[in-house]
Amino acid sequence: MTIGILLMSTVSETTTYWQLSLFELCVGAGLGLSMQTIVIALQNAIDFKHMGVATSANTFFRSVGSTIGVAIFGTIYANRLASYLPAALAELKTRNPSAVAAATPEKLEQLRNNSEIISTFTPELQQAIVHSFVLSFHDVFRAAAPITALGFVVAMFLRETSLRSGESFQAAKEEAAGEALA
Numbered sequence: 001m002t003i004g005i006l007l008m009s010t011v012s013e014t015t016t017y018w019q020l021s022l023f024e025l026c027v028g029a030g031l032g033l034s035m036q037t038i039v040i041a042l043q044n045a046i047d048f049k050h051m052g053v054a055t056s057a058n059t060f061f062r063s064v065g066s067t068i069g070v071a072i073f074g075t076i077y078a079n080r081l082a083s084y085l086p087a088a089l090a091e092l093k094t095r096n097p098s099a100v101a102a103a104t105p106e107k108l109e110q111l112r113n114n115s116e117i118i119s120t121f122t123p124e125l126q127q128a129i130v131h132s133f134v135l136s137f138h139d140v141f142r143a144a145a146p147i148t149a150l151g152f153v154v155a156m157f158l159r160e161t162s163l164r165s166g167e168s169f170q171a172a173k174e175e176a177a178g179e180a181l182a
Contacts, residue, residue: 001030002148009141013130030148034155035062044163073140080139084132092128099124 004026011020039058046054085108093100099122110117111129118126 001027001034002145002152004028004030005141005145005148009138009145011134011137013127013134040163041158041161044161073144076143077136077140080136081132084135085129088128088132089125092124096124098122 004023007023007026011023039055042054042058043051089100089103089108102121103125107117107120118129121129
């Protein structure tokens with residue numbers, strides 16, 4: 001996942017869809033392969049009678065963490081865009097004032113909620129805006145990579161426990177199999 005996120009921080013306006021798909025595949029594979037492994041490790045580390053509580057607590061904290069993560073990374077993105085976009089517009093205005101003539105404050109405000117407005121701008125202005133978005137995403141991915149790397153390091157220090165196959169687990173397994181057949 002960390003490798004995929006680092007690859008995502010290299011995306012540019014000219015990145016092909018197949019490259020982007022490959023980067024996203026790395027992120028998705030890393031995240032997807034770790035999710036179920038963590039659940040299995042958790043369920044294996046607790047008593048059978050607490051399995052439901054532990055699994056639901058895992059799901060709850062995963063949801064809370066996702067919510068906090070979206071808020072943090074959304075804030076990073078919005079703050080960086082609020083920095084990059086005015087700088088890009090000012091730089092373009094010094095080079096070609098006519099290119100930014102259509103960039104009224106009202107249209108730029110609409111850009112927050114509707115990226116389709118970009119198509120109404122000059123090609124130079126479109127490029128400056130899109131590049132500001134790209135730079136903002138780079139900062140988000142650069143902020144996320146150390147967090148996922150830290151998660152990897154922490155996971156390496158988890159105590160290894162063999163999967164249990166005790167009598168209570170076997171009885172519960174047979175009971176669940178019997179219910180599924182009935």
